[in-house]
Amino acid sequence: MSLLTPTIRPSVVARLNPVAKLAVALIVSCALLLSIDWVSAGVALLLEAGLLLWCGLSARQFWLRTAPVWIAAPMAAITTVLYGEDSGALLWQFGFISVTEGSAQLGLAIGLRVLAIGLPGIVLLATTDPTDLADGLAQVLRLPARFVLGGLAGLRLVGMFIEDWHSLTLARRARGVGDGGGPRGAARRFFGPAFSLLVISVRRGSKLATAMEARGFGSDEPRTWARPSRVRAADAVLVGIGFAIAGIAIGVAVWAETWSFILA
Known part of the structure; x- marks a missing residue:
């Protein structure tokens, strides 16, 4: 067992098509990139936690693989809190460094977004064999x-x-x-x-x-594949779960009036 070849327990998510896992990670990431607010990121992270429990990674492998994200999220949040744009009431100041309510909320949003975007991509792809991923990219996505x-x-x-x-x-x-x-x-x-x-x-x-x-890998002739890669009903359910997570996160943020569309 190593970081590159983790021990994956039999699980529902581990047996799904890699293209479906990649689609879920992209759907959630795109939804969270539309706004910088802590509510949508927090809701998405909470919903993702239930999904990640079914991925089959052991606790040790989970923490080893996601350690960079857990380190990057607090660093990004602290940097934003200290040096982000000031708005709202002043909470703390030391020299040219100031912390306001707006910068604190922005730092919290940045930290949660890093976790909500990074964790699904790392964990879902960690349960994927590279050969299965290649089969899916070539046969499903063409x-x-x-x-x-x-x-x-x-x-x-x-x-x-x-x-x-x-x-x-x-x-x-x-x-x-x-x-x-x-x-x-x-x-x-x-x-x-x-x-x-x-x-x-x-x-x-x-x-x-x-x-x-x-061995003919550079030939322009159509290739055959030893292992067929198909999209099944369970894969569609996983993609639907990804859309549900994105939709619920956006809906709760709009209801809480924290949604801030970055392109507006």
Whole structure:
């Protein structure tokens, strides 16, 4: 088990078509991008929480994969509270930094929007096998097979690149390279393996492209697929749930009179 190959418990969402999962994430994201208010983002996040419980990720994998979002949301909120546009009553001030009711509400809205937009996309796609996603993109959305298969091949190499980085780091440490302290030593420990990994990546990419070309992956002839990807009734239900979450979030925000259409 690793961050790239999580342990996914059998669940309803994990068995659904990846295109449906991608559609739900896009629907909710587009709805939340129409307004900057804390009510719609909070309602969407609350409704998403019930859906994410059925995704099949273990608690450890959930927190590991969504950790960047949980870090980014408070940082974005705090930055907006401190340096956002002032409006309403003044709550706190220190020098040129001021916190008002308007900036506090805006910071809360930004933090909730980051969580409501980021969590579904990460968790839903984390329960998706890359090969299933490629099948769905090529067969359901009719994307070019060359583009889909090239992306799939690159995604499959991510785990190998991480192992290469670890091996390069251990090899350099065994040779005593980049053991110095301070910023200079840290720079050597990073840029040395990074350059070596770049060289390895270029060579491996060239070999992979030649091998795929020899196997006919670059042909213009229509391709056949070993595993058919179909959209079933359960997939339509998931997309409907995505529309329901977006609609309820917008409706509650309009009812609470916090909806602020950004294009108006």
